[in-house]
Amino acid sequence: MTEVSREQVEHVADLARLTFTEEEMKTFAKHMGEIITYAERLNELNTEDVEPTTHVMGVRNVLREDDARPSLDREDVLKNAPASKDGQIEVPSVLD
Amino acid sequence: MSFMDETIASLHTKIKNKDVKVSELTENTYQKIRDVDDSVQAFLTLDEERAMEKARALDEQVDQGSEQPLFGIPAGIKDNILTAGLKTTCASQLLDNFEPVQDATVMERLNEQNIVTVGKLNMDEFAMGSSNENSGYYSTKNPWATDRVPGGSSGGSAAAVAAGEVPFALGSDTGGSIRQPASFCGVVGLKPTYGRVSRFGLVAFASSLDQIGPLTRTVEDNAYVLQEIAGHDPHDSTSVDVDVPDYLSALEGNINGMRIAVPKEFMEEGVEAGVKEQIQSAIRTLESLGASCEEVSLPNANYAVAAYYLLASSEASANLARFDGIRYGVRKGDGDLMDVYKKSRSEGFGDEVKRRIMLGTFALSSGYYDAYYKKAQKVRTLIREDFNHVLHSYDVILGPTAPTTAFKIGEQKDDPLTMYLNDVLTIPVNLSGNPSVSVPCGFSNGLPVGMQLIGKPFEERILYRVAHAYEQETGHYKEKPLL
Numbered sequence: 015m016t017e018v019s020r021e022q023v024e025h026v027a028d029l030a031r032l033t034f035t036e037e038e039m040k041t042f043a044k045h046m047g048e049i050i051t052y053a054e055r056l057n058e059l060n061t062e063d064v065e066p067t068t069h070v071m072g073v074r075n076v077l078r079e080d081d082a083r084p085s086l087d088r089e090d091v092l093k094n095a096p097a098s099k100d101g102q103i104e105v106p107s108v109l110d
Numbered sequence: 111m112s113f114m115d116e117t118i119a120s121l122h123t124k125i126k127n128k129d130v131k132v133s134e135l136t137e138n139t140y141q142k143i144r145d146v147d148d149s150v151q152a153f154l155t156l157d158e159e160r161a162m163e164k165a166r167a168l169d170e171q172v173d174q175g176s177e178q179p180l181f182g183i184p185a186g187i188k189d190n191i192l193t194a195g196l197k198t199t200c201a202s203q204l205l206d207n208f209e210p211v212q213d214a215t216v217m218e219r220l221n222e223q224n225i226v227t228v229g230k231l232n233m234d235e236f237a238m239g240s241s242n243e244n245s246g247y248y249s250t251k252n253p254w255a256t257d258r259v260p261g262g263s264s265g266g267s268a269a270a271v272a273a274g275e276v277p278f279a280l281g282s283d284t285g286g287s288i289r290q291p292a293s294f295c296g297v298v299g300l301k302p303t304y305g306r307v308s309r310f311g312l313v314a315f316a317s318s319l320d321q322i323g324p325l326t327r328t329v330e331d332n333a334y335v336l337q338e339i340a341g342h343d344p345h346d347s348t349s350v351d352v353d354v355p356d357y358l359s360a361l362e363g364n365i366n367g368m369r370i371a372v373p374k375e376f377m378e379e380g381v382e383a384g385v386k387e388q389i390q391s392a393i394r395t396l397e398s399l400g401a402s403c404e405e406v407s408l409p410n411a412n413y414a415v416a417a418y419y420l421l422a423s424s425e426a427s428a429n430l431a432r433f434d435g436i437r438y439g440v441r442k443g444d445g446d447l448m449d450v451y452k453k454s455r456s457e458g459f460g461d462e463v464k465r466r467i468m469l470g471t472f473a474l475s476s477g478y479y480d481a482y483y484k485k486a487q488k489v490r491t492l493i494r495e496d497f498n499h500v501l502h503s504y505d506v507i508l509g510p511t512a513p514t515t516a517f518k519i520g521e522q523k524d525d526p527l528t529m530y531l532n533d534v535l536t537i538p539v540n541l542s543g544n545p546s547v548s549v550p551c552g553f554s555n556g557l558p559v560g561m562q563l564i565g566k567p568f569e570e571r572i573l574y575r576v577a578h579a580y581e582q583e584t585g586h587y588k589e590k591p592l593l
Contacts, residue, residue, distance in 0.1 A: 046468060066487030069348060
């Protein structure tokens with residue numbers, strides 16, 4: 015059984031921009047440990063000479079001409095922004 | 111008029127011959143929704159005013175539109191498919207106020223065919239779940255037994271069709287999310303070949319696995335819808351530029367000489383006895399129609415769930431990073447930027463979504479990428495090779511869609527790993543990218559059982575051919591839930 019520690023959960027939560035209560039942290043550590051343990055059964059398979067699959071149909075490097083095309087209307091897009099000002103999305107200050 | 115006794119083709123004839131107006135049909139749909147949706151709770155949002163307006167406009171265009179098979183046909187759309195001007199929440203509180211400014215490609219195509227969108231359908235939040243219990247709003251109920259789940263994540267789509275609220279619905283399938291609810295609710299659900307249908311405007315869960323597909327009462331109805339949504343889209347670079355064949359002409363009724371493979375891994379101990387019985391009886395029916403069925407092996411199938419949870423969660427953790435309370439959705443927190451990110455996400459997402467983001471972030475984090483994500487991608491190759499190998503000698507692969515029938519609401523909620531095993535028979539097909547359909551194949555203790563057919567890439571025609579022949583022989587689609 016692979017153990018996931020409370021500290022690991024806290025670190026991953028920070029990377030994922032999530033916060034949890036102490037109680038939730040414990041539950042997540044338990045569930046993640048169980049799922050990771052289950053996932054580790056993949057190690058029973060020898061995949062040394064196997065190529066990883068990215069696109070199942072083998073499609074790769076899809077390119078198009080770099081042409082300017084109409085984009086969404088600014089007013090329309092801003093309708094969904096939680097806060098906007100002067101035609102832009104408003105956010106808390108990024109730099110002190 | 112009841113959709114239970116109609117097909118898309120019969121509705122089309124009635125519209126074309128002016129036996130029914132599109133506006134009457136639409137009114138009828140909303141009446142039916144008012145009658146049954148209190149107990150089924152399939153819909154999240156109704157769009158009655160705009161739908162009626164469109165229907166009345168279509169009343170005036172019947173003569174021009176009569177060549178379009180979906181002209182005036184009402185539809186429900188899973189709430190992770192963008193509909194311009196109609197709220198699209200992915201059943202998440204985080205997107206409670208989100209109104210897309212553009213249509214998904216599938217909606218553009220269906221609107222060109224003049225369908226009438228009646229509303230948006232409930233689902234597990236961001237399509238993560240197998241029971242609809244992870245909806246951020248409420249749980250949809252199974253029309254066959256309202257104390258049971260409809261399956262998921264497209265549970266609202268399957269339940270709405272099964273309850274006769276709409277003739278067809280769109281769903282999305284990442285690990286079984288069209289087929290498993292189709293199985294639980296006794297309807298036909300197709301996951302097309304990966305790349306067959308554009309994902310542009312489908313809110314991404316796991317980009318290398320997601321596909322949009324139709325849920326309908328009959329195989330023929332399903333073919334009508336796929337015909338219009340299939341095809342290459344320059345806006346989706348993962349969609350594949352392969353010609354769209356005529357799906358309707360595949361429904362010829364003859365499956366004489368068809369070679370069918372039954373993987374022994376799909377009939378193992380996890381599969382309920384009642385489900386196994388129905389599948390074995392379906393095999394006998396197909397044999398009586400001239401098909402031959404043989405046992406085969408997909409040796410790596412048992413590793414699919416493990417590979418899937420690493421891949422899907424990893425991709426989800428990246429895809430869901432965009433939901434941070436900045437450009438759209440509900441913003442929480444009033445401190446600095448980090449406070450807004452963390453509060454918007456922590457308060458907006460439900461537990462299962464957070465669990466998968468956490469798992470994915472962990473699997474992709476420094477030092478773990480090769481051991482988890484890359485390993486899972488390699489196992490994915492082995493699973494694809496298994497399918498290719500079998501389908502080299504056989505026309506289709508057959509098995510149950512899900513190991514059980516619909517379970518009781520609340521029964522599996524607190525045990526994520528058990529819940530994940532609901533998709534043990536559907537997940538391998540998302541990993542391999544093959545097309546797959548679930549077709550009703552009888553009942554076990556009064557609950558629908560689904561048979562899954564899997565074909566070669568881009569050979570949805572063969573799936574429809576076999577499914578249609580079986581359906582016409584058995585007539586299971588004529589059974590109706592008592593609501």
